[in-house]
Amino acid sequence: MRRFLDRHWYAYAMVLPVVVVIAVLVLYPLAQGIFFTFTNINEGNIANPVLDRAATYTGVGLTNYLNVLSGDPSFGSFWSTLIRTLIWTFGCVLCHYGFGLALAVLLNRQVKGRALYRVLLILPWAVPAFISAFAWKYMFNAQYGIINQFLRALGLPDPIWLGQSDWALVAVVIVNVWLGVPFMMVALLGGLQSIPGDLYEAAEMDGASPWQRFRHVTLPGLRSVSSTVVLLGIIWTFNMFAVIYLITGPNPNTRILVTYAFERFFSGASRDYAVASTYGVLILSVLLVFASVYRRALRKQGEVW
Amino acid sequence: MTVEAASLKAVPATRPQRKRSERSKAASIALHAALVIASLIAVFPVFWVLVTSFKPDARAVETTPTLFNESSVDNYVRILSGDKGDFLAWFGNSVLIALMTTVIAVFLSATTGYAASRFRFPGKRSLMLSFLVVQMFPFAVLIVPLYNILLALGLQGTSFGLVLVYCTTAVPFCTYMLKGYFDTIPTDIDEAGRVDGLSPFGVFWRLVMPLARPGLAVTAFYAFLTAWGEVAFASAFLSAADESKTLAVGLQVFVQQNRTEWGHLAAASILVAVPAIAVFYLVQRFLVTGLSSGAVKG
Numbered sequence: 001m002r003r004f005l006d007r008h009w010y011a012y013a014m015v016l017p018v019v020v021v022i023a024v025l026v027l028y029p030l031a032q033g034i035f036f037t038f039t040n041i042n043e044g045n046i047a048n049p050v051l052d053r054a055a056t057y058t059g060v061g062l063t064n065y066l067n068v069l070s071g072d073p074s075f076g077s078f079w080s081t082l083i084r085t086l087i088w089t090f091g092c093v094l095c096h097y098g099f100g101l102a103l104a105v106l107l108n109r110q111v112k113g114r115a116l117y118r119v120l121l122i123l124p125w126a127v128p129a130f131i132s133a134f135a136w137k138y139m140f141n142a143q144y145g146i147i148n149q150f151l152r153a154l155g156l157p158d159p160i161w162l163g164q165s166d167w168a169l170v171a172v173v174i175v176n177v178w179l180g181v182p183f184m185m186v187a188l189l190g191g192l193q194s195i196p197g198d199l200y201e202a203a204e205m206d207g208a209s210p211w212q213r214f215r216h217v218t219l220p221g222l223r224s225v226s227s228t229v230v231l232l233g234i235i236w237t238f239n240m241f242a243v244i245y246l247i248t249g250p251n252p253n254t255r256i257l258v259t260y261a262f263e264r265f266f267s268g269a270s271r272d273y274a275v276a277s278t279y280g281v282l283i284l285s286v287l288l289v290f291a292s293v294y295r296r297a298l299r300k301q302g303e304v305w
Numbered sequence: 306m307t308v309e310a311a312s313l314k315a316v317p318a319t320r321p322q323r324k325r326s327e328r329s330k331a332a333s334i335a336l337h338a339a340l341v342i343a344s345l346i347a348v349f350p351v352f353w354v355l356v357t358s359f360k361p362d363a364r365a366v367e368t369t370p371t372l373f374n375e376s377s378v379d380n381y382v383r384i385l386s387g388d389k390g391d392f393l394a395w396f397g398n399s400v401l402i403a404l405m406t407t408v409i410a411v412f413l414s415a416t417t418g419y420a421a422s423r424f425r426f427p428g429k430r431s432l433m434l435s436f437l438v439v440q441m442f443p444f445a446v447l448i449v450p451l452y453n454i455l456l457a458l459g460l461q462g463t464s465f466g467l468v469l470v471y472c473t474t475a476v477p478f479c480t481y482m483l484k485g486y487f488d489t490i491p492t493d494i495d496e497a498g499r500v501d502g503l504s505p506f507g508v509f510w511r512l513v514m515p516l517a518r519p520g521l522a523v524t525a526f527y528a529f530l531t532a533w534g535e536v537a538f539a540s541a542f543l544s545a546a547d548e549s550k551t552l553a554v555g556l557q558v559f560v561q562q563n564r565t566e567w568g569h570l571a572a573a574s575i576l577v578a579v580p581a582i583a584v585f586y587l588v589q590r591f592l593v594t595g596l597s598s599g600a601v602k603g
Contacts, residue, residue, distance in 0.1 A: 126585030128534030
């Protein structure tokens with residue numbers, strides 16, 4: 001034990017503050033949140049230190065899970081919401097990655113004004129998300145929004161973007177793509193710059209076409225950075241609540257799992273903490289299952305992290 | 306090590322030259338066209354908010370778009386003079402909270418990232434995995450338990466409590482990024498430092514930290530933005546008094562139930578975005594190297 005501490009004490013000393021903060025502010029609340037899922041806790045029966053009222057909620061076993069997983073509309077139609085969440089997540093991440101990679105490849109060339117292009121293209125990342133959400137909500141307005149004015153000028157149909165239809169989902173996907181591309185672009189640009197130029201020269205020497213060079217040099221060279229940012233992107237998008245909540249509010253056409261948890265949590269007179277927590281736990285489970293499958297798939301291709 | 310570094314540096318200098326001579330005029334135009342269009346899309350929403358911010362509320366909702374329409378700086382004057390709520394106090398709160406979050410998050414993730422990069426210790430793997438898992442839980446669902454804990458610690462309603470909460474969101478990702486960046490700094494440097502009699506902390510603080518500036522800059526940027534733009538926790542944990550709000554919370558006054566004061570909202574948005582963009586401009590030249598090495602090494 002003594003030798004163990006002698007060897008590792010400075011490593012632990014450096015890690016300790018983070019572990020303490022995370023344990024106190026994440027693990028403990030998480031445990032309590034999981035506990036809530038087995039109760040009927042809400043605004044009406046929670047302990048209230050201000051009113052000096054003791055907690056009166058009771059355990060209800062698995063009722064919350066059964067209610068939610070039954071897919072009942074009064075509990076947020078879990079399964080159809082899950083499908084919408086998957087469409088939202090994969091739609092967004094696919095576009096993030098596709099546009100991010102395309103722009104990174106363009107920026108990785110020797111172009112005049114490259115530094116300027118780069119600053120402009122990263123700008124959406126620097127603007128706080130709630131500001132971007134307001135800006136887009138303004139631009140998407142059906143009457144006076146600039147987007148519909150533009151579409152009308154071109155003689156194209158001008159949908160009511162943020163109304164009760166699937167256009168609302170399209171609109172929030174567009175906003176989230178706009179927000180998320182810069183991160184992917186920067187990460188992939190860094191990945192591109194770490195691919196040794198010799199590989200391209202060798203490939204060219206062997207007569208590889210530009211497409212073949214992209215396919216057999218660029219993409220494999222980006223494998224490790226891609227696998228990381230795609231996983232992070234999926235996790236972040238799955239839990240992205242600010243964009244949807246600020247732009248369309250509680251619109252059932254843009255409802256994903258996280259926003260529904262928020263609706264349950266914040267709106268209505270009886271803030272239903274139990275169902276909100278149940279959603280939280282289910283979201284965590286879906287992501288954990290996904291992450292382990294993803295990791296296994298990567299490992300099969302000979303990559304471990 | 307030096308040889309490798311030199312050869313890596315030489316490559317970008319020779320490769321683009323070859324490319325430039327190769328690229329035809331048409332390809333060059335297409336390349337610039339694509340970049341210009343993408344840049345326009347990236348910048349336009351911000352530009353449009355800027356344009357709107359000078360218009361009176363009534364002119365911001367006209368059905369024909371114009372660049373100028375009774376434009377003036379009235380919106381800015383009214384906001385800064387406190388006519389629409391104590392904007393300057395919100396601003397001060399946001400700056401204080403964002404800066405505290407940045408300093409604490411960078412420091413915590415630097416020490417943790419360094420330990421994870423340099424030392425093998427039992428529990429390291431599960432620590433890094435738990436950082437990934439932490440990102441998976443929708444945090445705001447934890448508001449009730451978090452509220453209880455902050456209350457028990459006596460931090461409820463204080464800026465510092467909010468800062469700690471922001472750190473839990475920022476630190477895991479920052480640690481990943483910095484671990485990756487520290488991995489690219491040769492361990493020879495640490496060993497040389499140890500030989501010269503520095504303690505492990507001395508090596509970290511005096512040798513490695515200065516070398517990791519690009520990584521630290523990106524981490525700081527990320528932490529700053531996390532705190533600067535957060536809405537849910539700020540509205541739940543800060544007291545409802547007007548002077549203790551942050552910007553993200555305070556700005557909700559412009560979005561009433563059925564009527565949004567777009568002109569004022571736009572002006573306030575610009576005032577909020579300026580510091581974030583300033584921070585971004587300071588770190589942007591580090592962004593690519595700082596972020597990617599973190600992501601590349603995972």
